[in-house]
Amino acid sequence: MAVTSRAGAMRREGVDVVSFGAGEPDFPTPDLIRAAAYKAIDEGKTKYATPASGVLPLKEAVVRKLRRENELEYDAANEVIVTVGGKEALFLAFASLLDPGDEVIIPAPYWVSYPEQVKLCDGVPVYVNGMPDQGFKISPEQLEAAITPRTKAVVFNSPSNPGGFAYTPEETEKLSHVLEESEIVVFSDEMYDRLLYGGRTYKSYASCSEHARRHTITFNAGSKTYAMTGWRIGYAAAPREIISAMAKVQTQTTSGTSTFAQYALAAALDADQSIVDEFRKEFERRAVHIHKRLSSIDGVRCFEPQGAFYIFPDVSGTFDRVRVSNSIEFASKLLEEAHVAVVPGAAFGMDSGIRLSFATSMEQIDTGLDRMEQFLT
Numbered sequence: 001m002a003v004t005s006r007a008g009a010m011r012r013e014g015v016d017v018v019s020f021g022a023g024e025p026d027f028p029t030p031d032l033i034r035a036a037a038y039k040a041i042d043e044g045k046t047k048y049a050t051p052a053s054g055v056l057p058l059k060e061a062v063v064r065k066l067r068r069e070n071e072l073e074y075d076a077a078n079e080v081i082v083t084v085g086g087k088e089a090l091f092l093a094f095a096s097l098l099d100p101g102d103e104v105i106i107p108a109p110y111w112v113s114y115p116e117q118v119k120l121c122d123g124v125p126v127y128v129n130g131m132p133d134q135g136f137k138i139s140p141e142q143l144e145a146a147i148t149p150r151t152k153a154v155v156f157n158s159p160s161n162p163g164g165f166a167y168t169p170e171e172t173e174k175l176s177h178v179l180e181e182s183e184i185v186v187f188s189d190e191m192y193d194r195l196l197y198g199g200r201t202y203k204s205y206a207s208c209s210e211h212a213r214r215h216t217i218t219f220n221a222g223s224k225t226y227a228m229t230g231w232r233i234g235y236a237a238a239p240r241e242i243i244s245a246m247a248k249v250q251t252q253t254t255s256g257t258s259t260f261a262q263y264a265l266a267a268a269l270d271a272d273q274s275i276v277d278e279f280r281k282e283f284e285r286r287a288v289h290i291h292k293r294l295s296s297i298d299g300v301r302c303f304e305p306q307g308a309f310y311i312f313p314d315v316s317g318t319f320d321r322v323r324v325s326n327s328i329e330f331a332s333k334l335l336e337e338a339h340v341a342v343v344p345g346a347a348f349g350m351d352s353g354i355r356l357s358f359a360t361s362m363e364q365i366d367t368g369l370d371r372m373e374q375f376l377t
């Protein structure tokens, strides 16, 4: 957000900045979702949602989605909560579960809010660095080694923001075997589960076993799948005790998200999912293109994105040439001199890289990469 705001300030001064900073789809929310919101408003669905944890029609649509796409069964009334974006769901879960000093294992590079939310709830983030030669995924051995008697939770985010990697179903299962005997709760952040490339298939962590289902909170939202970032609507599914604790915190803080947005997300989840497929195909086309161009630059190493809409190249091989010593200096210099906005890897706990979002047009991608190429040669 800091990068986006500096880029915005430069734009206001008349500078033509190409931004790879955005963490949101560049498409408008599809018509049928907007129409469902107008209809809900016209029908007077503008009061507090009851219960605050979300209206039943949406919870039922979430249950159908999880059954259809994730091989998961939940009880709509007791095992689903509707939240102010995926972000609130994650925060409510940390707030409900963590006691002071509890450790939460967070694979790096990570989405920026995990450690901050853990710290706000008096927990202690424990980082596990993803393996660079595996596109930054972590191995079961690494997970095992990070567990201590204070470990309360593990964050599992696939497809990853910022890494752009996605665990295969086999890899997800192997990680689940490590936790099969423990009471550790897995936070499975599945915001990008519909944005997978190269014909990959998805496996939800909670679907790995009955034990996993009992120890997992599955998080998702309308934000990335349906281009609904500004609607602020997300959800989580988990065993009843966890959802009920999260709902208690929610009633004393936000009272949940806006009622008509809930009907709009229900319409999205129940719609013909070809709307998502169109987004997915366009993101995949961009993923292939951006990878090809970035990896042809001397000193830049990167994996082709497997999911989400981010690529996370290792640019540390260019630091000497650019005369910088870390990713923050790299990103500032790139913005000031080449007018290209990227997010420094330091924000995600991996200083060798930068994150580029390709949720921007192909034309902007090419202009930005032309400038980066010039900057780096």
Ligand SMILES: Cc1ncc(COP(=O)(O)O)c(C=O)c1O
Residues within 6 Å of the ligand: 023, 084, 085, 086, 087, 088, 111, 157, 160, 161, 189, 191, 221, 222, 223, 224, 229, 233, 234
């Ligand atoms: C991995 C991940 N989790 C959660 C979120 C939060 O999503 P929302 O906008 O629905 O709060 C984001 C958004 O950037 C994300 O990338």
